Amino acid sequence: MIVRRIFSGIQPTGLVHLGNYFGAVKQWKTFIDDDSRAKPIFSIVDLHAITLPQNPAELRNGVESMAASLIACGIDPAKCILFRQSDVGEHTSLSWVLGCLATLPRLSQLPQFKEKSEKIRDVPLGLYVYPVLQSADILLYKATDVPVGEDNLQNVYFAQHMARVFNHRFGTEFFPRIKSIVLEDGSARIRSLRNPEKKMSKSDPDPKSRISIIDSEDEVVEKCRKAVTDFTSEVYYDLEKRPGVSNLILLHSLSAGITVDEAVQSAQGLDTGKYKLHVAEAVNEHLKPIRETYSALMNDRHHLREVLSEGAQNARSLASETWQAVRSIAGL
Numbered sequence: 546m547i548v549r550r551i552f553s554g555i556q557p558t559g560l561v562h563l564g565n566y567f568g569a570v571k572q573w574k575t576f577i578d579d580d581s582r583a584k585p586i587f588s589i590v591d592l593h594a595i596t597l598p599q600n601p602a603e604l605r606n607g608v609e610s611m612a613a614s615l616i617a618c619g620i621d622p623a624k625c626i627l628f629r630q631s632d633v634g635e636h637t638s639l640s641w642v643l644g645c646l647a648t649l650p651r652l653s654q655l656p657q658f659k660e661k662s663e664k665i666r667d668v669p670l671g672l673y674v675y676p677v678l679q680s681a682d683i684l685l686y687k688a689t690d691v692p693v694g695e696d697n698l699q700n701v702y703f704a705q706h707m708a709r710v711f712n713h714r715f716g717t718e719f720f721p722r723i724k725s726i727v728l729e730d731g732s733a734r735i736r737s738l739r740n741p742e743k744k745m746s747k748s749d750p751d752p753k754s755r756i757s758i759i760d761s762e763d764e765v766v767e768k769c770r771k772a773v774t775d776f777t778s779e780v781y782y783d784l785e786k787r788p789g790v791s792n793l794i795l796l797h798s799l800s801a802g803i804t805v806d807e808a809v810q811s812a813q814g815l816d817t818g819k820y821k822l823h824v825a826e827a828v829n830e831h832l833k834p835i836r837e838t839y840s841a842l843m844n845d846r847h848h849l850r851e852v853l854s855e856g857a858q859n860a861r862s863l864a865s866e867t868w869q870a871v872r873s874i875a876g877l
């Protein structure tokens with residue numbers, strides 16, 4: 546019988562924003578509280594971060610900051626395997642084997658590469674082959690369930706393809722079938738506060754376009770106050786025609802744990818200007834305990850490093866088992 550297991554990764558570049566939080570991390574929390582599967586595995590994927598140039602000190606700090614953020618958001622390291630990708634060397638080992646089975650035409654079809662490489666003149670090889678590493682991330686733990694955003698779905702299909710190619714090449718059923726779990730689709734997507742046509746994103750050059758989970762109360766108020774809406778003062782939900790106001794309603798409902806209808810009800814008699822303050826209050830209330838836990842964790846780096854080291858040990862014991870079997874299958 547196949548053990549069902551979740552694997553997901555997050556890059557240690559930038560702070561977790563409300564899009565990442567409501568679109569991914571908060572839902573990961575429901576997976577760790579569900580014992581119908583094996584312990585979920587969450588990796589802070591620093592090897593993926595260096596496909597674009599990174600400052601070493603910032604990257605190192607980013608890994609610890611991401612670990613603190615995830616734990617503060619409820620990803621209890623006792624109930625999952627939380628680790629830094631580069632702590633487990635088998636990711637790159639398996640990536641090589643899969644890379645020898647992947648073809649350039651198949652890789653070149655993946656949409657994210659086109660997008661990311663457009664602005665770069667001398668494209669690094671790592672940026673081109675990172676879907677192979679992502680396949681290795683998943684297959685190394687024989688993960689069966691992979692939560693992703695819609696824009697990453699093609700990379701999961703690619704990992705499914707790699708599993709099939711490996712199994713077929715060596716006449717085995719070694720890697721299980723992978724199923725994606727789409728967390729973020731059009732309706733669950735949090736929009737940029739400055740341009741509600743776009744999604745809230747770490748890579749947006751305008752920091753006022755996103756709220757990070759550790760922004761101060763004043764920053765949250767300021768960003769909500771300046772959120773781009775439209776010229777209608779009434780508060781109602783219409784994602785197509787009024788993406789700015791609808792985004793605020795969505796943030797309000799998710800932060801307060803109420804439905805969109807209830808959020809709109811509570812805005813009766815408020816104009817959008819006043820409603821923005823109402824939304825900021827709900828967001829701040831939701832983030833208060835997260836901020837506090839985050840700063841306590843960041844003030845105890847020794848403990849954070851211990852948590853990551855324990856996570857790495859647990860990940861390594863699963864990873865090395867798969868890797869030894871792969872070596873034996875492939876004759877290495």
Ligand code: ADP
Binds near residue numbers: 564566728735744
């Ligand atoms: P970013 O786009 O900020 O770089 P990532 O690509 O690192 O974020 O995504 C990490 C996770 O957060 C993914 O599961 C992705 O689907 C989710 N996510 C990112 N942005 C949003 C958003 N604006 N709304 C909902 N979910 C999001």
Ligand code: NA
């Ligand atoms: Na992204």
